[in-house]
Amino acid sequence: CIMSIDCIRSIRERVPPLLTDLYQFTMAYAYWRAGRHEEHAVFELFFRDNPFGGGFSLFAGVHDCLLFLRNFRFADEDVEFLRSVMPPDTDPAFFQFLRCLDCSGVTLHSVPEGTVVFARVPLMEVAGPLPVVQLLETSLLCLVNYASLVCTNAARFRLAAGPKRKLLEMGLRRAQGPDGGLTASRYTHIGGFDLTSNVQAGFLFGIPVAGTMAHSYVTSFTSLEEVWPQTLSAVNGDHNLVDIISLTKGWLSRVCELLGAEPGKIHEGELAAFLSYAIAYPQNFLPVIDSYSVGCSGLLNFCAVALVLCELGYRPVGVRLDSGDLCKQSLDVRRVFRLCSEHFSIPAFDSLIIVGTNNISEESLAELNSKENEISVVGVGTHLVTCTKQPSLGCVYKLVEVRGRPRMKVSEDPEKSTVPGRKAVYRLIDVTQPLCSAAETRAKVQSSLQTLHPRHKRLQKPDSYTVSLSTSCTECNSTDQLSPSLRCRN
Amino acid sequence: CIMSIDCIRSIRERVPPLLTDLYQFTMAYAYWRAGRHEEHAVFELFFRDNPFGGGFSLFAGVHDCLLFLRNFRFADEDVEFLRSVMPPDTDPAFFQFLRCLDCSGVTLHSVPEGTVVFARVPLMEVAGPLPVVQLLETSLLCLVNYASLVCTNAARFRLAAGPKRKLLEMGLRRAQGPDGGLTASRYTHIGGFDLTSNVQAGFLFGIPVAGTMAHSYVTSFTSLEEVWPQTLSAVNGDHNLVDIISLTKGWLSRVCELLGAEPGKIHEGELAAFLSYAIAYPQNFLPVIDSYSVGCSGLLNFCAVALVLCELGYRPVGVRLDSGDLCKQSLDVRRVFRLCSEHFSIPAFDSLIIVGTNNISEESLAELNSKENEISVVGVGTHLVTCTKQPSLGCVYKLVEVRGRPRMKVSEDPEKSTVPGRKAVYRLIDVTQPLCSAAETRAKVQSSLQTLHPRHKRLQKPDSYTVSLSTSCTECNSTDQLSPSLRCRN
Numbered sequence: 001c002i003m004s005i006d007c008i009r010s011i012r013e014r015v016p017p018l019l020t021d022l023y024q025f026t027m028a029y030a031y032w033r034a035g036r037h038e039e040h041a042v043f044e045l046f047f048r049d050n051p052f053g054g055g056f057s058l059f060a061g062v063h064d065c066l067l068f069l070r071n072f073r074f075a076d077e078d079v080e081f082l083r084s085v086m087p088p089d090t091d092p093a094f095f096q097f098l099r100c101l102d103c104s105g106v107t108l109h110s111v112p113e114g115t116v117v118f119a120r121v122p123l124m125e126v127a128g129p130l131p132v133v134q135l136l137e138t139s140l141l142c143l144v145n146y147a148s149l150v151c152t153n154a155a156r157f158r159l160a161a162g163p164k165r166k167l168l169e170m171g172l173r174r175a176q177g178p179d180g181g182l183t184a185s186r187y188t189h190i191g192g193f194d195l196t197s198n199v200q201a202g203f204l205f206g207i208p209v210a211g212t213m214a215h216s217y218v219t220s221f222t223s224l225e226e227v228w229p230q231t232l233s234a235v236n237g238d239h240n241l242v243d244i245i246s247l248t249k250g251w252l253s254r255v256c257e258l259l260g261a262e263p264g265k266i267h268e269g270e271l272a273a274f275l276s277y278a279i280a281y282p283q284n285f286l287p288v289i290d291s292y293s294v295g296c297s298g299l300l301n302f303c304a305v306a307l308v309l310c311e312l313g314y315r316p317v318g319v320r321l322d323s324g325d326l327c328k329q330s331l332d333v334r335r336v337f338r339l340c341s342e343h344f345s346i347p348a349f350d351s352l353i354i355v356g357t358n359n360i361s362e363e364s365l366a367e368l369n370s371k372e373n374e375i376s377v378v379g380v381g382t383h384l385v386t387c388t389k390q391p392s393l394g395c396v397y398k399l400v401e402v403r404g405r406p407r408m409k410v411s412e413d414p415e416k417s418t419v420p421g422r423k424a425v426y427r428l429i430d431v432t433q434p435l436c437s438a439a440e441t442r443a444k445v446q447s448s449l450q451t452l453h454p455r456h457k458r459l460q461k462p463d464s465y466t467v468s469l470s471t472s473c474t475e476c477n478s479t480d481q482l483s484p485s486l487r488c489r490n
Numbered sequence: 491c492i493m494s495i496d497c498i499r500s501i502r503e504r505v506p507p508l509l510t511d512l513y514q515f516t517m518a519y520a521y522w523r524a525g526r527h528e529e530h531a532v533f534e535l536f537f538r539d540n541p542f543g544g545g546f547s548l549f550a551g552v553h554d555c556l557l558f559l560r561n562f563r564f565a566d567e568d569v570e571f572l573r574s575v576m577p578p579d580t581d582p583a584f585f586q587f588l589r590c591l592d593c594s595g596v597t598l599h600s601v602p603e604g605t606v607v608f609a610r611v612p613l614m615e616v617a618g619p620l621p622v623v624q625l626l627e628t629s630l631l632c633l634v635n636y637a638s639l640v641c642t643n644a645a646r647f648r649l650a651a652g653p654k655r656k657l658l659e660m661g662l663r664r665a666q667g668p669d670g671g672l673t674a675s676r677y678t679h680i681g682g683f684d685l686t687s688n689v690q691a692g693f694l695f696g697i698p699v700a701g702t703m704a705h706s707y708v709t710s711f712t713s714l715e716e717v718w719p720q721t722l723s724a725v726n727g728d729h730n731l732v733d734i735i736s737l738t739k740g741w742l743s744r745v746c747e748l749l750g751a752e753p754g755k756i757h758e759g760e761l762a763a764f765l766s767y768a769i770a771y772p773q774n775f776l777p778v779i780d781s782y783s784v785g786c787s788g789l790l791n792f793c794a795v796a797l798v799l800c801e802l803g804y805r806p807v808g809v810r811l812d813s814g815d816l817c818k819q820s821l822d823v824r825r826v827f828r829l830c831s832e833h834f835s836i837p838a839f840d841s842l843i844i845v846g847t848n849n850i851s852e853e854s855l856a857e858l859n860s861k862e863n864e865i866s867v868v869g870v871g872t873h874l875v876t877c878t879k880q881p882s883l884g885c886v887y888k889l890v891e892v893r894g895r896p897r898m899k900v901s902e903d904p905e906k907s908t909v910p911g912r913k914a915v916y917r918l919i920d921v922t923q924p925l926c927s928a929a930e931t932r933a934k935v936q937s938s939l940q941t942l943h944p945r946h947k948r949l950q951k952p953d954s955y956t957v958s959l960s961t962s963c964t965e966c967n968s969t970d971q972l973s974p975s976l977r978c979r980n
Contacts, residue, residue, distance in 0.1 A: 013503050015668045021660060021687035023701030030707065030770040034718045041710065081693045087774050134706060141663035142671055150666075170511060173631035174882040176640075176875075178505045179669025181632055197511040203571045211513030216624060216889035217520065219897045220531065228524045280520040284577050291899055323906055385666075386881035392664040392872045399706035407709045409781055416813055 011067040014179060018078050020138040025082060028131035029094050037097065037131050042401040042422055045124040045140065048415065051149055051390045052362075055462025056452060058155055058445055059123050060187050061147030062113040063435055065140050069103040072136070105129050106136070112433060114151070114190055114441040116448040118467050122423050123395075130402065137397045146180070147187045149393040153362075153384060154191025155449060156459055160365040166377040168210055170197040170357065171385030184385035190442045197379070205438045212284065212320070213277060218291040221272040232279050235313035244308060248275055251311075252304035258343055259336060265296040274305045278316075282309055286317040286355065294321065294329055303340055310346050318353035320379075326356040327373035334374040353377060362389065362459065419469070501557040504669060508568050510628040515572055518621035519584050527587065527621050532891040532912055535614040535630065538905065541639055541880045542852075545952025546942060548645055548935055549613050550677050551637030552603040553925055555630050559593040562626070595619050596626070602923060604641070604680055604931040606938040608957050612913050613885075620892065627887045636670070637677045639883035643852075643874060644681025645939060646949055650855040656867040658700055660687035660847065661875030674875035680932045687869070695928045702774065702810070703767060708781040711762040722769050725803035734798060738765055741801075742794035748833055749826065755786040764795045768806075772799055776807040776845065784811065784819055793830055800836050808843035810869075816846040817863035824864040843867060852879065852949065909959070 031037055050057050074082075079095050106128035117123055126133050126140065154169075161167055169188045175181035185201030195210040196202065202209035221227075224245055231241035252271065256263050270292055278285045285306060289298030299319070306316035321329050333354055341349035356368070357379035368375060382388065398418045399407045408420030436444065455463040521527055540547050564572075569585050596618035601607055616623050616630065644659075651657055659678045665671035675691030685700040686692065692699035711717075714735055721731035742761070746753050760782055768775045775796060779788030789809070796806035811819050823844055831839035846858070847869035858865060872878065888908045889897045898910030926934065945953040 010503065013500065016690055018693050019662070019668055019671065019688070019690040021662060021701050022689050022692075022699045023687065023703055025689065026701060026771070026774075027703050027707045030703070030767050031710075033770040034716065034766045036710075036716070043706070078693070082689070085689070085692060085699050087771060089773070130710065137704075137706075138663050139668075142665060142668055145664060146666045146670070172509070172511060173628050174635060174884075175632060176636045176666030176670030177673040178509055178629075178632055180636070180666030181509065183667040197513065198509070199512050199515065199572070199575070200506055200509040202512075202575060203508050203568070209512045209575050211511050211516060213513055213517050213520070214624075214627075215899045216533070216627075216887075217517045219889050219899050220521075220526075220620065220892050222895070226524065226526070276524045277520045280523040281516065281577060283579070284516075382882045382884070388881055391876035391878055391881040394664075394872070397706075399709050402710050405712070409705045409709050 011064065012071050015068050015139055015143065016078065017072055017074050018081065020135065022085065024135045024137060025086065028135055029086065029090060031131040031134070032094050032097055033091065037129060039130045039403050040127065041130040041133050041399060042125060042127045043133050043137070043397050044122040044400050045126070045144065045395055045397045046120055046122050047393055047395045049119050051152055051393050052156060054156060054459065055456040055465055056116050056118060057148060058151040058191060059111050059115050059117045059148050060113055060151040060190060061144035062110050064143045065108065066435065068139055068143060069106060069108060072103045074098050074101060101132060103132065106132055113436060114445040114448065116452055118465050121467055125422065141395050141397055145393045145395045146183055148395070149387050150184050150385065151187040151191040153387045154188035154193050155445065156362055157365055157380060157384060158192030159457055160362050160369060160459060161378060162369050166195065167193040168195040168197065168377060168379040169193045169384060170379045171381040172198045174382040175385045181385070186438060188384060189438055190445055192445065207438060212286045213288055215288060215291045218270050218273040218288065221269040221276065223268050224272045227272050227276045229279060232282060232312060242312065244275065244279065247308050247311070248304050251307040252300065255300050255303045255307070255340070258339060259300065261296065261300055266300055267292045267297045270297055271301040271304070274301050278305045278309055282314040284317060285309055286320060288320040288322050290321055290323050295332065299333055299336055303336065307340065307344060307346065310348050315348055316352065318355060320355040320357060322357050326358055326375055327368065327371045330354045330356065330374040331372065355379060366459065501554065502561050505558050505629055505633065506568065507562055507564050508571065510625065512575065514625045514627060515576065518625055519576065519580060521621040521624070522584050522587055523581065527619060529620045529893050530617065531620040531623050531889060532615060532617045533623050533627070533887050534612040534890050535616070535634065535885055535887045536610055536612050537883055537885045539609050541642055541883050542646060544646060545946035545948065545955055546606050546608060547638060548641040548681060549601050549605050549607045549638050550603055550641040550680060551634035552600050554633045555598065556925065558629055558633060559596060559598060562593045564588050564591060591622060593622065596622055603926060604935040604938065606942055608955050611957055615912065631885050631887055635883045635885045637673055638885070639877050640674050640875060641677040641681040643877045644678035644683050645935065646852055647855055647870060647874060648682030649947060650852050650859060650949060651868060652859050656685065657683040658685040658687065658867060658869040659683045659874060660869045661871040662688045664872040665875045671875070676928060678874055679928055680935055682935065697928060702776045703778055705778060705781045708760050708763040708778065711759040711766065713758050714762045717762050717766050719769065722772065722802060732802065734765065734769065737798050737801070738794050741797040742790065745790050745793045745797070745830070748829060749790065751786065751790055756790055757782045757787045760787055761791040761794065764791050768795045768799055772804040774807060775799055776810060778810040778812055780811055780813050785822065789823060789826055793826065797830065797834060797836065800838050805838055806842065808845060810845040810847060812847050816848055816865055817858065817861045820844045820846065820864040821862065845869060856949065
């Protein structure tokens with residue numbers, strides 16, 4: 001379950017109550033000083049444009065927001081630090097007020113985690129004592145902005161890739177630090193990725209992890225003498241150890257002969273690396289084959305070692321391509337697999353998979369989907385986790401009501417004006433829902449996307465989904481200003 | 491000091507040893523299985539292109555890397571999780587090996603934190619037992635990639651802004667989650683920013699924090715009746731409480747008269763908000779003045795309240811503009827300040843500051859620097875922390891030597907090939923240096939940038955700084971391959 005003890009334990013570490021902008025505290029003090037600290041206020045969280053020029057977004061991060069609210073409390077050292085940065089004439093009683101603060105008086109209404117949403121729809125409504133709900137702004141925005149952005153990005157990659165291809169997230173090294181990497185793994189999985197390379201994400205969130213070897217493994221070997229042990233027993237329980245070096249040499253020369261390849265161009269270190277890996281993982285053999293040259297060395301070495309494994313009753317898994325023209329190479333590789341399968345009567349060679357990983361973007365995925373190729377698993381890093389096309393989602397958190405009276409902001413920049421008053425989003429769920437696991441939310445994302453017409457899901461120039469203010473308005477308690485309700489036509 | 495107890499305590503939380511790609515573990519097992527776990531290996535960390543089309547980069551994150559190495563150890567639960575994801579036939583003795591693993595056998599040579607660096611120069615050399623240094627790859631890359639990128643971005647913003655303007659980082663809500671936000675605050679300060687809005691960054695790293703109020707504060711008020719207390723005493727120790735409402739009304743009508751403004755267009759709620767804030771912070775009055783209209787309401791309200799403060803002997807600080815044409819508005823605002831100063835003989839109005847915050851990018855900062863304006867503090871969020879122009883730095887970690895023998899990777903993609911063998915960077919510091927505070931590193935960044943000719947610091951189309959392989963080569967121990975040393979001409 002996504003809601004593991006570690007998540008709860010770590011939210012205080014990840015999002016301490018000081019992780020916010022200073023002005024939240026200066027405003028809180030001014031509210032407190034004016035005796036307004038028990039006034040009831042309502043904020044709405046929304047964004048103004050779908051990211052990536054798209055027609056939809058996925059809302060994510062709700063789960064962490066709930067944990068954050070649940071654990072929101074100032075430690076003594078937090079309060080002492082605030083005392084040191086606030087003006088010296090700040091009333092000491094304010095710090096006592098902070099010490100006793102929690103979110104027990106705060107109500108959060110939210111669109112559920114992983115729901116398809118649109119621009120200008122209120123996604124969260126946070127209601128409670130004015131200074132408390134003000135203090136929450138930055139932390140809530142920080143928790144939903146990137147989560148929603150990267151989840152939406154993942155859903156777009158999934159749409160570009162088509163439903164069948166497996167998608168592996170491998171962006172940890174390019175993320176905004178460790179927590180950015182974890183957030184990326186978690187929400188790209190929810191957005192439609194199948195696997196992650198990030199072990200800690202597997203540990204914390206139960207996401208299936210994958211990965212076999214890097215080029216460094218291959219280049220760390222130079223000769224077959226480094227292979228150890230040099231024996232392997234067959235899978236069928238027969239404990240006779242087979243001399244795997246000579247077996248491999250035999251298969252390699254047969255492969256070279258079949259393909260008309262020059263044995264002199266083969267890197268012995270690469271062969272040693274593959275063989276050594278196969279001995280360690282006879283049932284999980286999937287090497288990267290382009291450390292030197294796919295055609296002259298990597299593919300031949302793979303075939304030789306994979307044929308050895310097949311002879312001993314094991315099932316090699318496939319290969320990874322990490323450079324060059326992935327489509328073209330995958331066709332060449334598949335052709336060689338078919339040749340081997342036929343020529344050596346090894347049907348296992350027909351089901352070998354080809355993994356592609358080379359700076360994959362949404363565009364290159366869409367190209368993969370339209371061009372002939374044999375790649376069944378795609379690994380994506382940089383463009384996925386950093387959301388290169390638009391690296392931020394501009395969620396904002398705006399005051400819409402105080403003491404039952406609507407509030408609005410009218411800016412010099414009309415885009416920045418707000419719609420006053422609380423809105424009812426017609427799809428907004430009023431009943432309390434249990435927190436879901438990553439897998440459950442992931443399934444919800446796909447079914448939520450299913451409800452959306454394909455014309456809104458086009459990655460380029462989508463039709464805009466209509467979100468409109470309804471004509472039926474509700475009169476407010478203490479003012480003649482009108483609080484329109486916001487309708488989403490689904 | 492940057493090296494607070496909290497940093498040390500939290501590194502295990504932030505970067506647990508499982509926060510890496512699965513293939514590091516599968517390779518480590520294969521090395522271990524082949525009896526290679528005590529072989530000495532050397533990796534180099536470098537990037538292939540300066541980010542943002544620039545002529546230089548700043549290297550950052552070293553400090554966290556050191557803390558990470560120092561605390562690198564597997565907990566029992568980590569090892570148990572690995573056992574559950576590795577193939578079932580993995581030798582159990584490997585997990586025992588992991589339990590005992592630490593970085594006591596690892597040597598890290600690095601360019602110092604905050605140094606100007608260039609593409610393809612080895613920035614870190616990590617040497618030690620092959621599986622251990624392999625395991626460190628992803629975590630080290632994750633710690634230096636974003637830190638270096640955002641530090642470099644900050645330095646570019648600093649160059650664009652000129653040396654005098656104060657720069658405030660305020661990107662927490664747009665960062666890749668909480669830790670991304672903290673990393674951004676820390677390394678943008680090191681890169682040249684003066685202030686941050688992020689309170690936790692102030693707490694952890696000693697960065698000066700700043701911030702006063704958001705629009706929500708302004709829109710939360712509707713009438714002067716909400717102002718409380720309605721009195722303030724003068725700064726000179728005179729404890730007579732002054733009726734601040736009538737005092738303000740008087741100043742407001744004089745200001746309107748002076749400027750020929752219509753009192754009917756003034757938002758009373760905004761005036762109430764400013765007054766209430768001034769009562770809470772008589773020495774720190776700096777409101778945001780564009781919640782409704784700068785010219786028709788915000789500026790007039792500011793002047794009235796600031797004149798009240800001046801009359802009572804306080805010193806108002808200034809205003810913030812958050813929308814529209816910042817340059818033009820700042821000139822209008824300054825003109826009004828000068829008029830008030832002359833007309834009411836209030837010299838304090840000459841030193842009021844104007845803060846500008848409105849989706850500032852490197853380009854708009856450069857424009858600020860070239861166009862006439864009166865903005866002395868600039869707040870930057872999204873474009874700074876997400877590094878919109880290029881949201882990732884492609885640092886890589888490549889094997890260059892095993893057992894004293896050079897290693898290289900020859901790729902189908904020539905860009906991805908590596909230079910084999912260990913290199914000496916001429917500027918590489920061989921003596922152990924103490925860890926520096928954020929402030930010390932920040933000063934080092936500026937002096938490191940000073941050594942660089944302006945032509946390499948141009949933000950657009952900089953001259954490329956020459957990094958070349960020296961002709962003097964060192965023969966290696968056990969091979970006739972040559973290990974060239976890499977020279978940086980400084």
